[in-house]
Amino acid sequence: MTENKLSIIVSAYNVAGYINKTIESLVAQTNKNFEVIIVDDCSTDNTLEVIKKYEAKYNWIKVVCHAQNAGVSAARNSGLQVVKTDLVTFVDGDDFVEPEYVDFFLSLFNEYDLDMATCGFFNDNGKKNKNTDRQNSFVDRDEAIKQIIKINGTVMGYTWNKVYRTSIIQKNNLSFQTDLDLMEDEVFNVEYATLAQKFYLDNKPLYHYVSRKDSASRKVTIENVRDVGLANLRVYRTIHGFNDREEMK
Template sequence: MAENKLSIIVSAYNVADYISKTIDSIVAQTNKNFKLIIVDDCSTDNTLDVIRKYEEKYNWIKVICHAQNAGVSAARNSGLEAVDTDLVTFVDGDDYVETDYVDFFLGLFNKYDIDLATCGFYNENGKLKNKKLDRQNGFVDRDEAIKQIIKINGTVMGYTWNKAYKTSIIKENNLSFQTDLDLMEDEVFNVEYATLARKFYLDNLPLYHYVSRKDSASRKVTIENVRDVGLANLRVYRTIHGFNDRQEMD
C-alpha cells in the first residue's frame, strides 16, 4: 500500500512580517512527503510578493490568489478545492510548526486506520499549552473526540491547525468552512467532520506554535464577533443533536 501524502493549507492575509517564518518552518520538515498550498486572501501589504518567491523556488508550493478579500473560511475552502492528496491539515499564516510536524501526522496515518489525528501546541507566548500534563495519546471514540473539540481549554479544542484529516471524508461529504462566520468557523468544521469520521487518535505532543497578534481580528470584541460565537455554538449544537437523532433512527 502506498504511503499517505499530506497537503498543508496556509491562509494568508496581511502577514508579510510573519509568513516567511511560517513557510521556513514548513520547508524545514524532516518528512518531505507533502505539498504546500498558500491562499492569499487579497492582502494589501506585500504578502503576495513574499509567498511568490517561495513558489518560484519550490515546485511543491502552490499559491492561490483571491481577487477580493473573502475571509479565512473562504481561503481555506479555496485551498481544499486544490487538494489532491490523501490527507490535509491547516497552518495559519502567522504561526509556525516544529520540524517533525508532518512526520508525526504521516506516521500516525500510515500506522493506524484512523480518520482524525491531533497534536498539542504552544500558546502565543511560546509556553506549552497545559504544561502540567504528561504525554497523553491514544484512540478515543466519537463522543470523546467531540467533547475535546468543543472544550474551551485543553490540547485539542476547535482549531484546525493541530489536526490532520482524510481528504476523502471532506470531499465525499462536501464539507467546507462556513463563510458567514469569522470566529469559531473551525470548531463548526471539526464537529461536522467528527460526526462523519469513525476513528480518532488524540495526542498532546506539542508540535504547533500558535501566535496571537494584538491586531488580530479574533482579539477584537465587536458585535459581529459576539454574533459569530452565538451562531457557531448554535450550529455545533444542531450538528451534534442532528447526528444523535439520526443514530437513534438507525
C-alpha cells in the same frame, strides 16, 4: 501499502512580517512527503510578493490568489478545492510548526487506520498549552467531539493541530462557513467528526500559535458576539441532528 501524502493549506492575509517564518518551518520538515497550498486573501501589504518568491523556489508550493478579500473560511475553502492528496491540514500564515510536525502525522496515518489525528501546541510565549505530561489515546467519536468543543485543553476546535482524510471532506462536501469570522473551525471540526469514526488524540506540542493584537479574534465586537452565538447553535444542531439519526438506526 501506499504511503499517505499531506497537503498543508496556509491562509494568508497581510502577514508579510510573519509568513517567512511559517514557510521556513515547512521547508525544515524532516518528512518531505507533503505539499503546501498558500491562499492569499487579497493582501494589501507585500504578502503576495513574499509567497510568490517561495513558489518560484520550491515546486511543492502552490499559491492561490483571491481577487478580493473574503476571509479565512473562504481562503481555506479555496485551498480545499485544489487538494489532491490523501490527507489535509491547515496552518495560519502567522504561525509556525516544529520540524517533525509532518512526520508525526504521516507516521500515524501510515501505521493506523485513522480519520483524524491531533497534536498539542505552544502558545505565543513558547509554552506548551496547559503544560501537561504527554497524553495520547485512540478515542471514539463521542470523546473526540467532547474534546473538540471544550473551551480548554490540547484538542479544542482548532484546525491547525489536526489532520483530516480528504476523502471524508470531499465525499460529504464539507466546507468552512463563510458567514462566520469566529469559531468557523469548531463548526467544521464537529461536522467532520460526526462523519468520521477513528480518532487519535495526542498532546505532543508541535504547533506554535501566535496571537496578534490586530487579529480578528482579539477584537471584541457585536459581530464577534453574534458569530460565537451562531457557531455554538450550529454545533449544537449538528450534534443533536447526528444523535437523532443514530437513534433511528
